[in-house]
Amino acid sequence: MSGTNDFHPSIARGLWALTVRELKKWLKDPVMVLMFVLQPLIWMGLLGKSMDIRGLFSTNNINLPPQIPIPGNAVLYPIGVPQVVLNGTLLSQMFANMGANIMQNTFGVADYFSYMAVGMISMIVMTTTMFSGMSIVWDRRLGFLDKVLSTPVPRGAIIFSKVLNATLRAIFQATIILALAYILGLQLSSTFTLLNLLGFYAAIFLLGVGLSSVFIAFSLRSTRMERPMQIISLIMMPLMFASNTFFPISLMPDWMQAIARVNPLSYVTDAVRQLTILPLDASALMMDFTYLSIFAVALATIGIVLSWRYLTR
């Protein structure tokens, strides 16, 4: 065969080729990508909408002591000592204010839906990146991985392409969730600008890179699909509940707080909340990003080192 053969595959070229392969795969079958969005959408639309915590604080939900009529249109309620004189509208207003106050002081926002909808964004990023390892199990099983390994493409490109693909997928799905949440009534804060979206994507990117690196390494080790699947579903729920995804950390018992405070999900959720529904607190955001960066770098290093070792059997 004639013709020179002295081509050098750069890591960027290989990374691009392998990533485009994956992107083409899911563009040709977008249903699979959207299926992942379905679960957080159900949580958000059904649980988020029905869990109206503020609505619990209503005069309708309380057994009021017998009313003592006094002259005029006022009623006397023996609420503790001293007794307070209120009229009916004032009382329900007071309760509503109390509800709003409690929500504001514990959740940081007035409505629970906005609070948990942001949590669903972290959830989708977590599920997608954790399951990202599955595709490398398939690649190994079907022999694609061995074929790629027999080419001079840099080994790093093989791992990075998987990490990048998982993260891009997560970013895409998070965008859909954010848009759906907005349509369903997510209340953006006054400090929200389109520029905040950059921070939003940065936070998701960091979590995505960290989680997918480790799970890809882990999946590379296992030739069977079942084990990683089981382990992922086993740790997903506790990770979600022991974080601020559904409820503020301050309401948790101490031991759970300890877990939630190291759980990266808490930091990504807080960062996204700061950037969307909360009045932006720059120092809290800095804290979130510092933690997420350390998390991403540490896990990506571990993941990539392990993958490297597993790839050169």
Next chain:
Amino acid sequence: MSDNVIVAEGLTKVFNRSLVAVDHVNFSVEDGEIYGFLGPNGAGKTTTINMLITVLKPTEGKASVLGFDIIKQANMVRKVIGVVPQEYTADEDLTGYENIILCADLYGIPRDVSKKRALELLELVELTEFKDKRVETYSGGMRRRLELACGLINRPKVLFLDEPTLGLDVQTRTATWNYIRRLKKEYGMTLFMTTHYLEEADALCDRIAIIDHGKIIVTGAPSELKEGLGGDIITISIKENADVSEIIRDVKNVKEVKNEDGAYRIKAEAGEVSAPLIIEALRKRGYTVTKLSLTEPTLNEVYLEYTGRAIRDTEESKEAFISQRLTLRRARGE
């Protein structure tokens, strides 16, 4: 550097510290020949290929391809070899053309070159018509050809084929053989292949190595190996329930007699002359021959001779494995 394109010395692979898949094999492949590893499943054929194509690291021993050490110069080896794996590795969701371009990208071939080559190769394997169809619509034979095209994208000097016709029907198999022969003839490539089909080894390979339990048992050209058996095989059955081995053994030109459940497997030179003599000798002693067959040696006999079992024994499980793999692929639905 000698004429040897592939040299393996004491190449060994042990899995999990106990399973010896390849056990100190030595062989060398000459420039421009088709060299075949023939053996049943689990003999260590694929493991050997995977070491040579730098996917697996040998536990012991060394090997070189075109003078490049497979461990120390793995990346140089990868550049000059082409690989056609046993599995259908093409991405089902992509078209045939996209798959070839992906392979080209992995070798860092610039797009202007790879586009031209991809079309040439699709032409070579007669897939031009289907190039923009998704691979999931391809038949087994088409997939195999696509793998072949992918393996040639970097214009390799050495091509590794792992079970190139596994699971294909007879017609497609013959067609694939023709492609392989053309490659050798037109491009002067060196080919290393594995197979557990005796006909395939016989039809394609210049030299073969019979491998079993990770060890090379014998090497040589298929014709040499057949001649090495030293004669034809005559199989005889008699009506009477008696051992007539001694009588047969005394017949001229008979070299070996084995009594296999009442049927005698006789190795004899010039079988067509010996057979009537054997019948004559038995009739004189009052025995009646009920069945007789005469076969010239095939690789099957060679295989049986050296491994003590028929290669066919192992084939069925492989077919089952392939069909299982296909089912799995369908189930994937991705």
